[in-house]
Amino acid sequence: MTRNDISPRRPAVMADVARLAGVSHQTVSRVLNEHPSVSPATRDRILAAIEQLDYRPNSAARALVTRRTRGIGVVSFTTTLFGPANTLYAIEQAARLAGYFVSVANVEDVDEDAIRHAVERLGSQFVEGIIAIAPQRVAVEALRHVPSDLPLVVVEGGDGGGHPVVCVDQVEGARLATRHLLDRKVGTVWHVAGPIDWLEAQGRVSGWRSELERAAITAPEVLRGDWTPASGYANGQLLAERGDVRAVFVANDQMALGVLRAFHERGLRIPDDVLVAGFDDSPDSAFFTPPLTTVRQNFDAVGRHGMELLLQRIDDPTQAATSAVVPPELVTRQSTLGSSWETSGR
Amino acid sequence: MTRNDISPRRPAVMADVARLAGVSHQTVSRVLNEHPSVSPATRDRILAAIEQLDYRPNSAARALVTRRTRGIGVVSFTTTLFGPANTLYAIEQAARLAGYFVSVANVEDVDEDAIRHAVERLGSQFVEGIIAIAPQRVAVEALRHVPSDLPLVVVEGGDGGGHPVVCVDQVEGARLATRHLLDRKVGTVWHVAGPIDWLEAQGRVSGWRSELERAAITAPEVLRGDWTPASGYANGQLLAERGDVRAVFVANDQMALGVLRAFHERGLRIPDDVLVAGFDDSPDSAFFTPPLTTVRQNFDAVGRHGMELLLQRIDDPTQAATSAVVPPELVTRQSTLGSSWETSGR
DNA sequence: ATTGGTATTGGGAGCGCTCACAAGCATGCT
């Protein structure tokens, strides 16, 4: 029973290529790995054989011997949200550029077991390292106890629980927005925050509060939302009822949408009666009614840095955990500007 | 030089476990693979050894011999868009449930080479099959010529180019929206379509047109957008200028947002002066001004069916390509209803 | 006592590849 026999033809292996090209398997391997010392003639012959047999190297075999898979894992929580989706995309892009592929593992419930399980699943899979998108405190805490020899980088996760971290400077972003509102002589600035467990929400509260303190203004009570437009709407109704609200900094654009809607329903005009600023610069926010001033997060940079840090760790797992902070950018639009129709951005 | 020596201790392998438990490697393997005939005592001893050594099986080695990786690949184009992001998430979920992990490969430019390259990259990687999220015609065409022995399922991709397809019934969705508008005695319905190359855009045009035909109404000229709110805004301005527009069916919610904004700026009231319906049921659309009537796509179902079909193909690659169509659902909200403030949905 | 079955265990081969090493053969130098 020889190789290229009847029926469901086995995919070609290196030995087949070698035989067809009249060389040893090792020379084929050299061509594949771009080893310099292979004569052009031999190389061409081998490439032709590869083409003819539609040969593709078996990466399991390669991984077995090299102990390198050129793959990284991404542990995430609901990658459908704006931030995580963009971060995941940026990571994939950066990984691809670095010659790595990306495996994803979403965690349904953010508890320690689930996270550990996800890491194990990826770890015993073919990845050399893991990037965790961990925007919640529980998530970071869980990662703290990941008993893994696997290089791990945390993205969007506060102190990272002992691992290297990459994140957008949430505090600074909130300060930018708050200061911008204060500059417009609004007295004080109200804040609709995100869920208490989210580190990003927490950072934005801090930034908002510290900027008010800097201006010697007592911070009003924080309103809590859950990132959804519905919760923004509910909080917007509360704010509208007060009658004394002149400026609101909302912790994300989706909730800001709800706030705008609530104000609109109560007959409050924006920006004439109330100024509203958001966070995220979602693609929609430039087309809200009115266009929304917001804070842009550079997810590409986050993905790139995350990948860089991870590659460093893979290279040398012993080195100290460094981190990267990506600066945010204020995008001013009509919701906080004069009543002119001018909009900035896109 | 024995195994558990000094310094950077090598991760434990099966032989280490076997030695510690005083059995052969084969018995360890049996425990790992849940083979029935292992005595409880032996099993316990082995499990303890596994625990103690923090042993995790090397999946490359396993894949090499079993020729199964329990991994699938997803080829996609910008997974940051609402549809693809949700589809990807649903696929990952379905895959996880089926015991598979997911590798993603995004394609930057949708040309045949890039797609072929992505498929090759995944294929020579560790995946048993591929799901392609291919919403553009070029993408599907490119997949038609993928010369691969790899099981492939196309999602959101028209006829799938010869591969099994799963998609939401775009034509039906558009009909639902159009009929709903016609029922409200608007005379005719205008349509702001998506990019001409997108199959979903195409399906929505067909559905809209055929429903108008059914009502014996000549379809007005199609307006083209590119899914962005900005393009919706531009087209909204055109429509507002006409002065005779009573109802618009917009091909996605983001563009609908732009349309709403353009109408608002021109002083057109919705739904009093113009009715507007969208497509996607994005989380924001219930909080637009006014809340948007739209068509919901069940991405979970798409992901689930895609995975099912792929597993079938992996099981038996010879069987004929079957497909699955997921029905859409109309969600009516204020933008097409009376001028009451009631909103349906969330 | 012998046979036959069944549950449990072990031995050895080999998956497809890369690595370390060595061999062959030109070419350059002393």
Place this chain on the structure above:
DNA sequence: AGCATGCTTGTGAGCGCTCCCAATACCAAT
């Protein structure tokens, strides 16, 4: 001529696992 040097190629081992097959132990049945 003789030997070192560089380029090109081949040989064999082995990565960590699962498969196939055989060996052992233990029981009931002949």
